[in-house]
Amino acid sequence: MLKLHRTALTALVLALLLACAQLSLAQPGDPLPSWNDGPNKTAILDFVHKVTREGSPDFVPVPERIATFDNDGTLWAEKPLYFQVFFILDRVKAMAPQHPEWQTREPFASVLKGDLKGAFSGGDQALVALALAAQTGMSTADFAREVQDWIATARHPQTGMLFTEMVYQPMLELLGYLRANGFKTFIVSGGGIEFMRPWTERVYGVPPEQVVGSSFQTQYEMTPDGPVLMRLPKIAFVDDREGKPVGINAHIGRRPVAAFGNSDGDIQMLEWTTVGQKGARLAMLVHHTDAAREYAYDKGTEKALKEATARGWNIVDMKDDWNVIYPSVKK
Amino acid sequence: MLKLHRTALTALVLALLLACAQLSLAQPGDPLPSWNDGPNKTAILDFVHKVTREGSPDFVPVPERIATFDNDGTLWAEKPLYFQVFFILDRVKAMAPQHPEWQTREPFASVLKGDLKGAFSGGDQALVALALAAQTGMSTADFAREVQDWIATARHPQTGMLFTEMVYQPMLELLGYLRANGFKTFIVSGGGIEFMRPWTERVYGVPPEQVVGSSFQTQYEMTPDGPVLMRLPKIAFVDDREGKPVGINAHIGRRPVAAFGNSDGDIQMLEWTTVGQKGARLAMLVHHTDAAREYAYDKGTEKALKEATARGWNIVDMKDDWNVIYPSVKK
Structure with a gap:
């Protein structure tokens, strides 16, 4: 009897330990090894501790743990051009044989001559014309295939890396850390929603239904092979x-409790x-301060940096806060 | 030594049993007790078995297990009017004191006189005018509160039930069964997305980010109390x-493998x-055939029924297939 009790008790204890281990040991050791110790790393750890501790005045139930991430410049690099612009330019070049009229029509003619400065001298209108030509007129399925093919092989003109290798290791760790603590992580980007979805699950662990972006x-339409959704040249x-x-x-219908841009x-x-x-809320800006390992620039971020200071948002200093930038270039 | 081994072994076995129980005992016994045995219940069970069995030619990985549900007439009743129309009419009546001009302006004048036939004689345009007046011009947060207050107390004119009591018990079981088998369940409704989100999580277990609907x-806008999203009178x-x-x-970015309308x-x-x-794909239409327990009608469903037959979609016969309609009226 006693022996049975002991066995059963041991079994119960072990079973409970196993169950607990599944919950609490999801993050063994330091969950953010690529973040240097300092106020920003502390702010992340403190925030997550506060909102996940039952009974804490800042406790947030799991369904409301929504975190949103900008993509360009926040999860991956964005220089010398938004990476989607490289895709658009490559598409225009690939489509040129079917469009002889582009040889003499701007901004296409400049792109085909390799004169980017000339192409973009038309400002936003030029970019919109290129984006429409390169990214509409096909089905969503065909477009997704184009993106998949391109992202698997295209390389950054300065680093020679795949674009998906130029994601930030510290932000990958942050995405994983938040998810391990019950957060649903969303991308909320000015980039094209259908440009991101074919690879965000593989690269960031963010499924298509958690990607928000710009769209056409x-x-x-019903075709002989079944229905398709055609991408129209209209934003x-x-x-x-x-x-x-x-x-x-x-897309989400709830306000985030954490946001990163x-x-x-x-x-x-x-x-x-x-x-x-x-x-408790966490708002964080990635400040590009590392010309040696990535890029250093303030242009287009001045107002955000100013408002961050005024409102007490955290400003990540890439150079000081991150001991690794890209996953493939570990220290 | 032997005793220790036995204890450890027993513990391990029990721990594994516990882990397995968490996975497989989520659906003890019949997962669809409100569904009568027959081809439709069998079709659901067979489909789920096929797409969840590793190694099956029809196996679908968990992230791709997307199921979409229409709401009106599929998850809850829709007669004698879409339930959201009752909300709109109640809002118009509540707002009337602030709009003396409505006393003489159609379709408002007819609504305020209780003459619904007169109000809707203007067709879709009349409904749009009422919908715009009742549902725009306030913040999304204020609108959500209006919906919450209304749905907690408003009652169906024929049954006297709360509208949220007029959801279909068999469909609640189906939602739960699919989720227990790794499906993400989405609502995809012609109804207003912000009319549904305040209560779909409580009633259907579907969180706001999994609700797709019509929208304004x-x-x-930034106010002294913080930012708001104002609902504009524009679809x-x-x-x-x-x-x-x-x-x-x-919203989802993937094609569903199961859909219900x-x-x-x-x-x-x-x-x-x-x-x-x-x-394997599952497409199912709920056919309203039960005048005694719910409603019997084909109007507005004729083309769907015809296409269901042609394409081999399942047609649920409410009278024959469901032994319970509403959760509060169990057999």
Whole structure:
């Protein structure tokens, strides 16, 4: 009897330990090894501790643990051009044989001559014309295949790395750490939603349904092979600046408790996450300060940096806070 | 030594049993007790078995197990009017004191006189005018509160039940069964996305980020109390008919492997789920055949029923297939 009791008790204890281990040992040791000790790493760890501790005044139930991340400049690099622009330029070059008229029509003619400065002298309108030509007129399935093929092989003109190798190791750790603590992680980017979705699950662990981005209108059509959604040359939504809270509301329907950005386009998302909200919130800007390992620039981020200081948002100093930048270049 | 081994072994076995129990005993006994035995119940069980069995030619990995559900007439009743229309009418009546001009302006005047036939004689335009007046001009947070207050107390004019009591018990079981088998369940409804989100998690277990619906445009504004999203009197998206695959693509970014609807508005969603797709797919229409316990009607569902027969989609006969309709009226 006693022996049976002991055996059963040991079994129960071990079973409970196993169950606990599945919960608490998801993050053995330091969950953010690529982050140097300092106020920003501490702010992340403190925030997660506060919102996940039952009984804490800042406790947030699991379903409300929403974290949103900008992509360009926050999860991966964005220089010398947004990486999606390289895709657009490569597509225009690949499509040129079917468009002889582009040889004499701007901004296409300049792109085909390799004169980017000339191509972009037309400003936003030139970029929109290139984006429409390169990214609409096909089905969503065909477009996804184009993106997959390109992202698997295209390389950054300065580093020679695959673009997906130029994601930030510290941010990958942060995504994983938040998810291990019950957060749902979303990307909220000014980039194209259908440009990101084919690879965000593999690279960031973020599934398509948790990607919010800019979009073109699509139209349902039945073909002999089944239905398709055709991408129309008409912008449906611009997920930038004031558009980010709009996109967050449309796709998520809850306000985030943590948000991460790097530029003026992220200001409203960080406001929407923190201003006038009760309880602990985390808003963080990645400041590009590392010309040796990545890039150093403030252009396009000045207002965000100013507002971050005024509102007490955290500013990550890449040079000081991160001991690794890219996953493939570990220290 | 031997005793220790035995203890450890017993512990291990029990721990493994516990771990397995958490996985496999999520559905003890019949997972669909409100469904009568028959081809439709069998079709559901067979489909789930096929797509969840590793090594099956129809196996679908967990991240791709997407199931989409229409709401009106599929998850809850929709007669004598879509339930959201009752909300709109109640809002118009509540707002009338602030709008003396409505006393003489149609369709408002007829609504305030209780003459619904007169109010809706203006067709879709009349409904749109009422919907805009009742549902825009406030912040998304204020609108959510209005919905919450209304749904907690408003009652169906014929049954006297709360509207959220008029959800279908067999469909609640189906939602739970699919989720227990690794599916992510989404609502894809022609109804207002922000009309549904305040209560879908509590009633259906579907969180706000898994609700797709029709929407008005919103605009980001900073107030002294913090930022708000104001609901503008401009339709952003109609999530019906051809709009359903568009909405599914915009919000989910994957094609469903199972879809459930009841009317002509669901045809394209069921096509998008099944036509030209490889592997097991489940498409199901709820046919309202039970005048005694719910409603019996074909109007607005004729084309869907016809296409279901042609394409081999399952047609649920409420009267024959369901032994319970509403959760509060168990057999």
